[in-house]
Amino acid sequence: MEAGARWDFDSYAAARWPRLVHTAYLLTGDLHEAEDVVQATLAKVYLAWSRISRLDEPDAYVHRALVNNNLSRFRKRRVVHLLTSVVPDRPREAPHDQVEQRALLLSALAELPPRQRAVVVLRYWEDLSEHQVAEILGCSPGNVKSQASRGLRKLRGHPALAALAAGEEDGR
Numbered sequence: 001m002e003a004g005a006r007w008d009f010d011s012y013a014a015a016r017w018p019r020l021v022h023t024a025y026l027l028t029g030d031l032h033e034a035e036d037v038v039q040a041t042l043a044k045v046y047l048a049w050s051r052i053s054r055l056d057e058p059d060a061y062v063h064r065a066l067v068n069n070n071l072s073r074f075r076k077r078r079v080v081h082l083l084t085s086v087v088p089d090r091p092r093e094a095p096h097d098q099v100e101q102r103a104l105l106l107s108a109l110a111e112l113p114p115r116q117r118a119v120v121v122l123r124y125w126e127d128l129s130e131h132q133v134a135e136i137l138g139c140s141p142g143n144v145k146s147q148a149s150r151g152l153r154k155l156r157g158h159p160a161l162a163a164l165a166a167g168e169e170d171g172r
Helices: 003-028 031-047 058-076 096-110 114-125 130-137 141-157 159-169
Strands: none
Touching: 003 031, 003 058, 003 114, 031 058, 058 114, 058 130, 096 114, 096 141, 096 159, 114 130, 114 141, 130 141, 141 159
16 A cells, blocks of 8 residues: 555544544443454454545445444353443533433444444434435435334333433423
8 A cells, every 4th residue: 555545544543533532432331342343443444544534425335334333242242241320431521411321322223223223323413314224234214213212112121221311301
């Protein structure tokens, strides 16, 4: 690979790293696993960067690779990891309420099946269109709609999130 193409990949990876880790964190529920998934994804992308960088939307390709790597992690996993309901690394600038709400949301997300979780994260957190999510996941937009609907229904029915919503309605 020539020096210019390598620099392009380095720049791309450095610029996208925080967002990719954040997306992977929402998919995995664990910061360290998220970093591992992103690192594995970028390693695979690097090998084909000369082709990927010429695509109209290399971000869509990378997101799809990220989701696929995460789904593969579930299929290959031999040791069960327990996701905690509390995020161990709390941002210092976030108020306590936001940290607690984020932990509840992550706990509820962790209970969704991997594909539903991927759809919910890409559609509502990454704010991608149904068509973009369908391209990333390699499915139809109708499948994205049904997975999103089921995922949101499960999240709305999750006891911790229902209690949180009830507290907000009471004015807390």
